[in-house]
Amino acid sequence: METSVDVRKDVYLRNCPCRGVLDLLANKWTALAIGALEDGPRRFGELRRKLEGVSQKMLTQTLRELERDGLVSRTVYPVVPLRVDYALTELGRSVAEPLSAIRRWSEENIGHVQRARAEYERRAEADPVPAR
Amino acid sequence: METSVDVRKDVYLRNCPCRGVLDLLANKWTALAIGALEDGPRRFGELRRKLEGVSQKMLTQTLRELERDGLVSRTVYPVVPLRVDYALTELGRSVAEPLSAIRRWSEENIGHVQRARAEYERRAEADPVPAR
DNA sequence: CGGCATCCGAACCGATACTG
DNA sequence: CAGTATCGGTTCGGATGCCG
Numbered sequence: 001m002e003t004s005v006d007v008r009k010d011v012y013l014r015n016c017p018c019r020g021v022l023d024l025l026a027n028k029w030t031a032l033a034i035g036a037l038e039d040g041p042r043r044f045g046e047l048r049r050k051l052e053g054v055s056q057k058m059l060t061q062t063l064r065e066l067e068r069d070g071l072v073s074r075t076v077y078p079v080v081p082l083r084v085d086y087a088l089t090e091l092g093r094s095v096a097e098p099l100s101a102i103r104r105w106s107e108e109n110i111g112h113v114q115r116a117r118a119e120y121e122r123r124a125e126a127d128p129v130p131a132r
Numbered sequence: 133m134e135t136s137v138d139v140r141k142d143v144y145l146r147n148c149p150c151r152g153v154l155d156l157l158a159n160k161w162t163a164l165a166i167g168a169l170e171d172g173p174r175r176f177g178e179l180r181r182k183l184e185g186v187s188q189k190m191l192t193q194t195l196r197e198l199e200r201d202g203l204v205s206r207t208v209y210p211v212v213p214l215r216v217d218y219a220l221t222e223l224g225r226s227v228a229e230p231l232s233a234i235r236r237w238s239e240e241n242i243g244h245v246q247r248a249r250a251e252y253e254r255r256a257e258a259d260p261v262p263a264r
Numbered sequence: 265c266g267g268c269a270t271c272c273g274a275a276c277c278g279a280t281a282c283t284g
Numbered sequence: 285c286a287g288t289a290t291c292g293g294t295t296c297g298g299a300t301g302c303c304g
Binding site: 009010011012013014016017018019020021022023024025026027028030031032035036050051052053067068069070071091094095098099101102103105106107108109110112113114115116117119120 | 141142143144145146148149150151152153154155156157158159160162163164167168182183184185199200201202203223226227230231233234235237238239240241242244245246247248249251252
Binding site: 189211212216 | 268
């Protein structure tokens with residue numbers, strides 16, 4: 001069936017819709033939000049506390065996009081006070097592992113990055129405009 | 133040796149420097165740039181053509197950050213016309229695989245995402261302000 | 265060829281106030 | 285509790301022009 005437009009699935013192509021998906025995953029809070037849901041459903045407030053430094057606005061926005069794209073489900077319990085649960089969908093669970101690898105890499109290699117950064121600055125000082 | 137400040141390596145903590153690393157990887161063009169260098173060194177112009185839609189400014193900026201953080205090396209050949217090669221460092225090669233997984237997921241799951249998006253819009257139309 | 269500097273509109277994001 | 289709405293500052297990012 002698949003009415004295939006002549007745009008192959010290649011993130012390097014300008015007009016490929018996968019670009020949008022990549023951008024979603026590349027969002028500042030996406031990897032953290034997905035990771036926080038790996039162990040089961042969480043309430044909005046729990047996520048807010050877990051993702052230190054996230055503003056309520058950005059968390060809401062991030063979760064909305066993830067819900068819209070089918071990675072996260074949102075369940076409202078009509079109780080007082082209001083309760084809203086977020087959970088990974090099957091699609092969301094399938095991206096959890098790749099994103100987890102990214103988070104892990106960040107934690108494991110921060111040392112290397114910091115050393116590289118220090119080295120870079122050291123050069124910039126010692127050598128103002130070498131070949132650039 | 134490791135002068136350990138009391139900030140553990142946890143991307144969920146507000147003041148953990150890993151946040152900066154995660155942000156680097158979460159940049160719009162980072163995953164594409166790293167991927168384009170997987171098969172060996174590439175010239176600036178090659179990368180520009182490969183990453184369709186990237187502006188020269190953003191490509192330069194992305195490559196600079198990657199160089200600064202030790203994921204990419206930059207080699208200038210003092211010839212006319214000028215030639216500059218970019219290549220992955222060992223650190224850069226170690227992140228190539230995780231980022232590749234992210235790109236692959238984007239390409240493989242664009243269908244699911246598009247269907248979810250259509251479904252979401254369909255609901256929004258049919259049901260203006262249900263529980264939000 | 266591979267940049268850098270500048271301008272400028274667009275998008276992002278935090279802070280605050282208000283709602284069911 | 286879990287949002288929405290709005291305002292304003294910051295950053296993003298494209299377009300253009302110039303340089304070695």
